[in-house]
Amino acid sequence: MSSSILFVEPPKDYWFLMGEYLPPPTILLVLAAYVERELPDMEVKVIDCQAEKKSWDYVQRVIESMSPSFVATSGFTCNAYVCARVAQMAKGVSQDIVTIVGGQHFTAVAEESLRDFPEIDYIVRGEGELTLVELIKTIRGGGDMGKVQGLALRNNGEIVNTPDRPLIENLDDLPYPAYHLIEKNMDRYHFALMAGKKKYMILEGGRGCTHKCSFCTQWRHWQGRWRTKSPKRIADEMEFLHKTYGGVFLWLTDDNFEYRKRGMGLWEELRKREFTDDINWFFQARTDDISNNPELVGKLREVGNNWILIGVENDSPEVLKYFKKGARVGDSIKAVKTLKERDVFAQAMMVIGSRKDTAESIERLRQFSFDLDSDLNVYTTLTPFPGTEVFDEARENGWLEDLNYANYDMSHAIMPTETLSRKEVQEELFQCYREFYGSAVRNIKGIFSKNEIKRRAYRHMAGQKVLKTLRSLI
Ligand code: B12
Numbered sequence: 001m002s003s004s005i006l007f008v009e010p011p012k013d014y015w016f017l018m019g020e021y022l023p024p025p026t027i028l029l030v031l032a033a034y035v036e037r038e039l040p041d042m043e044v045k046v047i048d049c050q051a052e053k054k055s056w057d058y059v060q061r062v063i064e065s066m067s068p069s070f071v072a073t074s075g076f077t078c079n080a081y082v083c084a085r086v087a088q089m090a091k092g093v094s095q096d097i098v099t100i101v102g103g104q105h106f107t108a109v110a111e112e113s114l115r116d117f118p119e120i121d122y123i124v125r126g127e128g129e130l131t132l133v134e135l136i137k138t139i140r141g142g143g144d145m146g147k148v149q150g151l152a153l154r155n156n157g158e159i160v161n162t163p164d165r166p167l168i169e170n171l172d173d174l175p176y177p178a179y180h181l182i183e184k185n186m187d188r189y190h191f192a193l194m195a196g197k198k199k200y201m202i203l204e205g206g207r208g209c210t211h212k213c214s215f216c217t218q219w220r221h222w223q224g225r226w227r228t229k230s231p232k233r234i235a236d237e238m239e240f241l242h243k244t245y246g247g248v249f250l251w252l253t254d255d256n257f258e259y260r261k262r263g264m265g266l267w268e269e270l271r272k273r274e275f276t277d278d279i280n281w282f283f284q285a286r287t288d289d290i291s292n293n294p295e296l297v298g299k300l301r302e303v304g305n306n307w308i309l310i311g312v313e314n315d316s317p318e319v320l321k322y323f324k325k326g327a328r329v330g331d332s333i334k335a336v337k338t339l340k341e342r343d344v345f346a347q348a349m350m351v352i353g354s355r356k357d358t359a360e361s362i363e364r365l366r367q368f369s370f371d372l373d374s375d376l377n378v379y380t381t382l383t384p385f386p387g388t389e390v391f392d393e394a395r396e397n398g399w400l401e402d403l404n405y406a407n408y409d410m411s412h413a414i415m416p417t418e419t420l421s422r423k424e425v426q427e428e429l430f431q432c433y434r435e436f437y438g439s440a441v442r443n444i445k446g447i448f449s450k451n452e453i454k455r456r457a458y459r460h461m462a463g464q465k466v467l468k469t470l471r472s473l474i
């Protein structure tokens, strides 16, 4: 029986702090590719309202004209309502359309979401590919949905979670993301701050992490495991995106890079393909991974890795302990030095607003973050994403003052600390940006830096008026 599935990247706001950018809807492309391969008789369509500059009317029109059997979408916590609206729209067109959502947020609050959003039929919990395909096959075959692992669904008015699905053992078995389904948009994907006008694409090198940071959604979602594609497969995929679509700025989505396990292999593979600075790539890393592996950092720089985001988080050993970070303050200092010495742009993430934070401790963090001399700093508020230990603790203790998920974007203060009100935490965040981006000396040094990326980043950030935009959003 043939049928059709529509994947929707809806109109939504992006995270303005990183400046002006348009990412490809990678998550949907990863899922669409798997459905295409496993169910070749199925019509698979992806619409990207961001790239096509389309409004909600367009989503409605496409659903009406295509009349798909299934509508699927994905989003982070701050996109939860937007995802629900997609499902609502599909049901408004026809009650027969099966609506499916998934991802970290919906996995963490599956029961609550099915209760709050009656228009969502199924939530795929955890890894998506196999569950989605089995869900479609079971619906088409009229089978028992309760037997599909990894689902949350309604059964006679009850919300039921089927057993967890084991993870895919070999990520190399996955097809390449279905970029061909959005080929017409390819010229539009860009990340001005990081790569100017170069074509920007996203790919997955691995999934999950074996660390257990208390503010992080990733490790629970991926069952505390770290899996990687082989270095050859990652390099093949990078080469494919470059040769087929002209992607020259590639973002590796991996949660934890793990230099020792694959740095050398990736360097060898990319060197064979003559990757140089014509193609740049980026990822996020732990500070201890960088500080323990300076040689590998240098090697990967040779093959185009020119920007790394590191999770510095805080200058206080107690706070790092509370975050269960497992890295030390000294690792942050060494990591920035290691990156800068090897000509890798060092972007540092800082977190304010944990329970014991005071005006003084946040001021100390600010000073530390300036002294660190990283190339670019991003300050965030401790955000209790559902699925994290921080969320569980905050909910139990009644610290969640803002229950609007749209504000769970790491720029809004959601909780007070013991001594600071939520409003004061917000003001402290403004102060971080005021001091970092308001420093004439830093800006002038950045704008006239010898490093091309740094020059571009500072010119771009200056144009963005970060603090003003931040204020207007809160
Ligand atoms: C690339 C990225 C971005 C890119 C854009 C990505 C995009 N195309 O939209 C940019 C830079 C724009 C971005 C912005 C933000 N991001 Co971001 N981002 C990521 C990152 C690194 C990779 C996402 C990805 O493509 N993963 C690969 C896919 C395949 O994995 P996956 O999403 O888990 O999907 C699998 C399953 O979960 C499931 N699944 C997921 N969705 C669905 C849907 C259906 C229907 C089904 C069946 C299954 C399914 O199947 C998939 C395959 O198995 C993740 C971290 C990570 N490694 O995932 C953070 C992450 C998603 N981002 C996060 C956050 C907080 C944000 C921001 C708010 C701010 C920030 N700090 O970056 C903004 C919000 C932007 C916005 N308003 O939408 C958090 C989300 C936490 C949460 N619970 O909300 C994450 C997890 C990072 C983190 N640990 O803090 N991000």
Ligand code: SF4
Pocket (backbone or CB within 6 Å): 208, 209, 210, 211, 212, 213, 216, 217, 218, 219, 255, 256, 286, 311, 325
């Ligand atoms: S924050 Fe990073 S290191 Fe910590 S658990 Fe999440 S992915 Fe792993």
